[in-house]
Every structure is written in C-alpha cells, then in structure tokens.
Amino acid sequence: MEVTVRVRYAPSPTGHLHIGGVRTALFNYLFAKRHGGRFILRIEDTDLERNVTGAEQEMLSGFRWLGFNWEEGPDVGGEYGPYRCTERLPIYQQYLQRLADTGAAYPCYCTPEELQADKERGVPHYVGRCRHLTDVERHAREQEGRVPSWRFAIPAHRTIQFRDLVRGDVSFQTDDLGDFVLMKSNGIPTYQFQVVVDDALMKISHVIRGEEHLSNTPWQILVYQALGFDVPQFAHLPQVLNSDRKKLSKRDPNVQPVHVYREKGYLPQAIVNFLALLGWSPGGEQEILSMAELEERFDMDKISKSGAVFDTQKLAWMAGEYVRRLSVESLTEMVAEQLRQRAVSLPSHADEKWLRSVVALFQEKMTCAEDFVELADGFxxxxxxxxxxALDVLRDEHAQAVVLRYIEFAKSDAEWTPEQSRARFKQVQTELGVKGRQLFMPVRAAVTGALHGPDLQQTITYLSKAWVVYRAEHVLLQVTPLR
Structure with missing residues (x-):
C-alpha cells in the first residue's frame, strides 16, 4: 500500500528565520509537492527561556513571502493540532505515563552537580544511577525535596538499524547510548521525546532534516518502538557550509536571516531557487527553476551526501538573473519602497516615469532593489x-575643451533628449576632431564623477539640463589643467 506523504518543518521561535533552516524546510516542501503529499508547520517552542517574542510570526511571514503554503500549522489549524508544542504538554504527559507503565521510563533524581561530576570524570553517558532504585529509595529522595526528571531505559546489546534515504544503511549500538532524559523536572519534554510523540500523532511519514540530527535517530527509534508507533523514513540532508567549507554559522556575516533579504528587496523566487540547489541537483545544465519546476523535478535520489557550500557570488548572480527577468514596472515599485524607507525624495525635475527610466538604466547591474539606492545615488x-x-581625466586641457564645448551646446539647446545629446557630441567631434573615449569620457567624468556607468546619453537626459551644466562648470573650476 502506498504511503501518504506527510512531512513537517518544526522551527524553534528562538531567533530569526535562518537561511539554512529554510533549505531544510524547502526540501520537505518540494518532496511533499512532488508526491502529492502534505507539508505541515509545527512550532517547537518548549525552550521557554530562549523563545523570542514575535519570532513565530516572523517565521510564518517569511515562509509565506518565499512562496510556501502549508496545509496544517499554528495559523491554519488542522486535524492533528495543536501545532505549538507548549499547547501539547498534557499529550506528552500521557505518553510518558505509557512508557513508565511498561518500565521503559524511570524517574531520575540526580542533581546537576552529580551529573557534572560524572562528565568531569570522563563518563561518556549517563551511568544509570537511578535506573534500579527501589520504591523506598525513590521515596527517600522525594522526601529530600528532589523533583525527578524522567529518563528512557536504553535496552542493552541491541543494534539499531535503519535505511536513510540520503545516506543509505546506518546502524548504532545501544551500548554506546546513555539513558537520556525524556521529561525535565519542570514538566517540559526534551526534543528527543517531544519530536517522536508529535511526529507519530501527526502521522509524519518522512522525517527530512539536517545531518546534525543523525545521531539523535537511534534514541528516537527506540521511543517509537517502545510506544508501539510506526517508525517513519528518515533522510538526513548534507550540511550547508561557508566559503571555508566549515558548517555555516547563523552569525556568518555573508549570510543573512530571511527578513534581511526581504528588506533589501531580493526576489523570493531567487532565494528559493538558490537554496534548492544547495545539496540537490536537477540534472542537466538548467539552473534557473521556478517553484513549479522544482516541485515537478525534485528527487531525493539526487541529494548529495557531501556538504553544500553557500556561494554568495552564485546567490548574487542568480538574484541578478531574476531581477533582469522582472518587468521594469515591478522593479520600480520595489525600488520606490526602498527609497521610501530611506526618506529619499525624487528630484524636482523627476516624476514616476523618470524613476522608471532610471531604474531601467541600472536593472542589469542589480541583484536586489536596495542596490539601486547606491548605484543611482548621483541621480x-x-x-x-x-x-x-575622473579628476585625473579632467586635468587634461583637451578633455576640458571637450567639456566646455559640450556645455556651450547644451546651454543653447532647447531639446533635452538622448537623441539630441548624441547630436551635441557630433558637433563637438566635428569642431575639435576628437572621437571615442576622448570625446565621451571627459563629459561622463564631469557630469557623473566616474569613468564608468550606464548609457551616457540617457544618463545626461535623466540628470536634467540644469544639473549637467551645474556639475560640469563646478568641476572645471576645481581642476587645474596639466600642461
């Protein structure tokens, strides 16, 4: 019988939505869509001390912006809710009791000091100090005021085997595992327990997560088995690495949280496309893929076992590809928002049509809408x-002559268009006998302050006649010609 694919992504609201986590969520999402399944969002908010107000909403908003749609979650509900772990505490207590009734869980009265002393002695895992206490011994510890945590009793001399959809056959020995905590003394479940109960009750068929969770899997399989739950299929994704091929840190200055990319005016489709190729290959040469194409082509067999480097240059290239494919009208709307955020007003000679024209000048150079603010600052x-x-060029007396003559023609010219600017340059060329770089570069240097930039005739037109004349005259007063 074919299994109905149900996958989940379960972030903790302890900070911003990080790009590495989005890659994991995306692979879950694409796998669900590829197989006609369901993608579920669950908020694992049991780390009460580290939870950040507003983080959950930021995460949901970020996923919506990226184009994710989930069938079940804290904001949309669903058949297997609640979808916040802190709202499921009675459920965990119920299943802890089941484990206790069968002897698979026991109370542990060890103090933090005792556990720390074990660690300092080099003990690799919990020594089982409380595993075989008698009822009398337990009662005595409770009389001392000790509130127990609850541990899972690891069975001895067993091999835990499973087939990972990315890594193949994996096995662990239970003798290498310590009795781990299921429920802390404050009544909050640990990840190892909570995730099993939630995934089982939400009928998760495939657990797709980062490879850092591979070592958690044997403990979790034991809990599945002890509770009589079906064990899902596991897939552990390769790590995302930085440019030094080390694990990507949330504090890496080259990699921003999702909300920063959004605020900078990146196109979400570019972020999704880039992340999809971190550790997965669609085959062939095509790299620009829409969400629909990714959903159709995603295949777990094409996930790499080795780490995937977060290449910031490739992200910039891909983001630029998406900007270039965007209509200038849509890009102008995004640019206008960036200008509003920075309280940058249009010049007195400008209007919306002017802004659209200037945006078009820089579209080829942009990776995100924010780039425009710096690129077009001179406008x-x-x-x-x-x-x-630019000043070095303008110190040449021949260059100054070109600028002076161009400005003289400009002042007397009633028309201010790219075509008329070309005509002015033609006049200068005829009079002074210069062409190419010697003709155009001095004027560009004078009116833009740089030697390189977008189309010169359009640049001159959109700067306005008043600004062009003002800048050229102003800079010529500053430079002393070389003789």
Missing amino acids: FHKDIEWEPE
Missing part, C-alpha cells in the same frame, strides 16, 4: 563627489 543629489580617476 538624486545635485552635488556629487568626483572620483580621483
């Missing part, structure tokens, strides 16, 4: 600073 401020290289 928003009359006064600029000239780069040293």
Whole structure:
C-alpha cells in the first residue's frame, strides 16, 4: 500500500528565520509537492527561556513571502493540532505515563552537580544511577525535596538499524547510548521525546532534516518502538557550509536571516531557487527553476551526501538573473519602497516615469532593489563627489575643451533628449576632431564623477539640463589643467 506523504518543518521561535533552516524546510516542501503529499508547520517552542517574542510570526511571514503554503500549522489549524508544542504538554504527559507503565521510563533524581561530576570524570553517558532504585529509595529522595526528571531505559546489546534515504544503511549500538532524559523536572519534554510523540500523532511519514540530527535517530527509534508507533523514513540532508567549507554559522556575516533579504528587496523566487540547489541537483545544465519546476523535478535520489557550500557570488548572480527577468514596472515599485524607507525624495525635475527610466538604466547591474539606492545615488543629489580617476581625466586641457564645448551646446539647446545629446557630441567631434573615449569620457567624468556607468546619453537626459551644466562648470573650476 502506498504511503501518504506527510512531512513537517518544526522551527524553534528562538531567533530569526535562518537561511539554512529554510533549505531544510524547502526540501520537505518540494518532496511533499512532488508526491502529492502534505507539508505541515509545527512550532517547537518548549525552550521557554530562549523563545523570542514575535519570532513565530516572523517565521510564518517569511515562509509565506518565499512562496510556501502549508496545509496544517499554528495559523491554519488542522486535524492533528495543536501545532505549538507548549499547547501539547498534557499529550506528552500521557505518553510518558505509557512508557513508565511498561518500565521503559524511570524517574531520575540526580542533581546537576552529580551529573557534572560524572562528565568531569570522563563518563561518556549517563551511568544509570537511578535506573534500579527501589520504591523506598525513590521515596527517600522525594522526601529530600528532589523533583525527578524522567529518563528512557536504553535496552542493552541491541543494534539499531535503519535505511536513510540520503545516506543509505546506518546502524548504532545501544551500548554506546546513555539513558537520556525524556521529561525535565519542570514538566517540559526534551526534543528527543517531544519530536517522536508529535511526529507519530501527526502521522509524519518522512522525517527530512539536517545531518546534525543523525545521531539523535537511534534514541528516537527506540521511543517509537517502545510506544508501539510506526517508525517513519528518515533522510538526513548534507550540511550547508561557508566559503571555508566549515558548517555555516547563523552569525556568518555573508549570510543573512530571511527578513534581511526581504528588506533589501531580493526576489523570493531567487532565494528559493538558490537554496534548492544547495545539496540537490536537477540534472542537466538548467539552473534557473521556478517553484513549479522544482516541485515537478525534485528527487531525493539526487541529494548529495557531501556538504553544500553557500556561494554568495552564485546567490548574487542568480538574484541578478531574476531581477533582469522582472518587468521594469515591478522593479520600480520595489525600488520606490526602498527609497521610501530611506526618506529619499525624487528630484524636482523627476516624476514616476523618470524613476522608471532610471531604474531601467541600472536593472542589469542589480541583484536586489536596495542596490539601486547606491548605484543611482548621483541621480538624486545635485552635488556629487568626483572620483580621483575622473579628476585625473579632467586635468587634461583637451578633455576640458571637450567639456566646455559640450556645455556651450547644451546651454543653447532647447531639446533635452538622448537623441539630441548624441547630436551635441557630433558637433563637438566635428569642431575639435576628437572621437571615442576622448570625446565621451571627459563629459561622463564631469557630469557623473566616474569613468564608468550606464548609457551616457540617457544618463545626461535623466540628470536634467540644469544639473549637467551645474556639475560640469563646478568641476572645471576645481581642476587645474596639466600642461
């Protein structure tokens, strides 16, 4: 009988939505869509001390922005809720009691000091000090005021085997595992217990997660078996690595939380496309893939076993590809939002059509809408600073002559269009006998402060006649010609 695919992503609301976690969620999401299954969001909020107010909402909002849709979750409900772990505490107590009734769980009265002393002696795992206490001994410890945690009694001399969908056959020996805590003394379940109960009751068929969880799997399989639950299929994804091929840190300055990419005006489709290729290959040469194409082509067999490097240059390239494919109208809306956030007003000679035209000038150079603010800064401020290289060009007396003559033609020209600017350059060329770089570069240097930039004729047009004349005259007063 074919299994109905049900997968979940279960973040902890202890900080921002991190890009590495999104990659894990995405692989779950694509696997569900590929097999006509269901994607569930669950909030694992039992780390009460580290929970951050507003983090859950930021995560849900971030996933929506990226294009995820979930059939069940804390905001949409579902048949197997609640979908926040702190709302499921009575459920964990119920299943802990089942384990206690069968002898698979026992109370542990060890103090933090005793456990720390064991660790300092080099004991690899819990020594089982409380596992075989008599009822009298337990009562005595409770009389001392000790509130127990609850541990799982690991069976001896067993081999735990499972087939990982990414890594193949994996096995662990129970003698290498210590009796682990199921429920802390404050009544909060540990991850190892909570995740099994929730995944089983929510009928999760496939647990797809990062490889750092591989070592947790044998403990969790033992809990599944002790409670009589079906064990799901596991898939442990390769780590996301930084440029030094070390595990990606949430504090890596080159990798931002999702909300930062959103605020900068990246296109969510680019983020999704980039993350999908971190550790998975669709085969062939095609790298630009829509969400629909990813859903259709995603195959667990094509996930790599080795770590995937978060290549910031590739992200920039891919983000730029998506920006270039966007309509200039849509990109202008995103740019306008960036300008609003920074309280940058349009110049007095500008309007919405002007902004659209300037955005089009820089679209090829942008990876996100925020890039425009710096790239087009000279279009928003009359006064600029000239780069040293531009001033060097303008110190040449022949270059100054080109600028002066161009400005003279500009002042007397009633028309201010790219075509008319070309005509002015033609006049300068005829009069002074210069062409190419010697003709165009001095004027670009004078009116933009740089030697390189977008189309010069359009640049001159959108800067406005007043600004072009002002800048050219202003800079010529600053430079002393070389003789």
